[in-house]
Amino acid sequence: MKGTSLCQKVQNPDSMAMMNFKWFAHRLSLQLSAIKS
Incomplete structure (x- = not known):
């Protein structure tokens, strides 16, 4: 159980x-x- 919880903490x-990188890239592309134009 400890191993799975540790994996979740690492993956989250x-x-x-x-998600933050994709959002930032999306905002950056909109500004560019x-x-x-």
Whole structure:
């Protein structure tokens, strides 16, 4: 049980970081497209 909980603790920050990165990249692309137009 301790092993699975440890894996979840390790995976959750990674998934959150990926979501934050995707959101940041999406916002950045929107700003770049606004600058180009």
